[in-house]
Amino acid sequence: MGPIILLILLGLLLLLVELLLIPGFAFTGILGVGSLAAACYFGFQNYGNSGGIITIVFCIAVSAGLIIWVMRSKTWKKAALDTEIKASVDSNPAEKGLHKGIEGTTTTRLNPMGRVRFVNGVEVEVHSLDGIIEAKQNVKVAYIENEKVFVNIIL
Numbered sequence: 001m002g003p004i005i006l007l008i009l010l011g012l013l014l015l016l017v018e019l020l021l022i023p024g025f026a027f028t029g030i031l032g033v034g035s036l037a038a039a040c041y042f043g044f045q046n047y048g049n050s051g052g053i054i055t056i057v058f059c060i061a062v063s064a065g066l067i068i069w070v071m072r073s074k075t076w077k078k079a080a081l082d083t084e085i086k087a088s089v090d091s092n093p094a095e096k097g098l099h100k101g102i103e104g105t106t107t108t109r110l111n112p113m114g115r116v117r118f119v120n121g122v123e124v125e126v127h128s129l130d131g132i133i134e135a136k137q138n139v140k141v142a143y144i145e146n147e148k149v150f151v152n153i154i155l
Contacts, residue, residue, distance in 0.1 A: 004039045004046070008059060011035030012066055019070050036063065093144050096122045103140045103154065106133055116151060126151045 014032030022028055036059045043055030097120045104118035110128035116139055117123040126149040129142055139151040 001046075004042050004055060007035050007039035007042070008055075008062070011039065011059070012062060015063065016066060016070070019067070092147055093124065093149050096120075096124065098122065098124065098141060098144065098149060100141050100143055103138060104151075106135050106137045106139060109133070109135050110139075110151070116149075124149060128153075 011032045011034075014028045014035060018026065018029035018032060040052060040055045040059060044052030047055075098118060102118055102120070104116040106114060107117050107123060108114040110116075110126065110133040112128040112131060113125060114128070114133070114135075115123055116126045118141075126139075126141075128139075129150050130153045133139065133151075133153050138154040140154055142150045142152045144150070
């Protein structure tokens with residue numbers, strides 16, 4: 001009886017590790033299910049049909065109870081990422097008053113993309129045509145294509 005209980009406890013522990021620590025159905029999950037199956041096999045081998053059936057029912061009931069307990073507990077809230085993405089796609093540059101030739105100052109390094117604050121107060125993400133442009137450099141819009149703003153450095 002001792003090895004059967006040990007196999008059941010080992011199987012449940014491995015399943016718990018699989019559920020909480022290792023994502024997906026990987027090696028520990030397979031070992032956990034294998035340990036439970038071995039416990040059921042030894043239940044049939046050592047105690048006959050009635051002992052084997054009792055072992056199977058016990059393994060299924062305890063495994064289901066463990067899974068339900070883990071799912072209902074606050075464990076998932078602690079392990080899950082709970083942030084919201086509040087970013088949105090920039091609207092059309094023309095709606096923001098951007099056009100060819102408007103000037104601005106880089107607020108971040110353009111490598112080759114970064115952010116520029118234009119003279120009308122609008123700050124958008126732009127693409128550099130001159131390669132890397134450091135922050136706080138004066139630039140102007142060379143052209144706008146498919147809602148992407150391309151800038152050159154002002155010499």
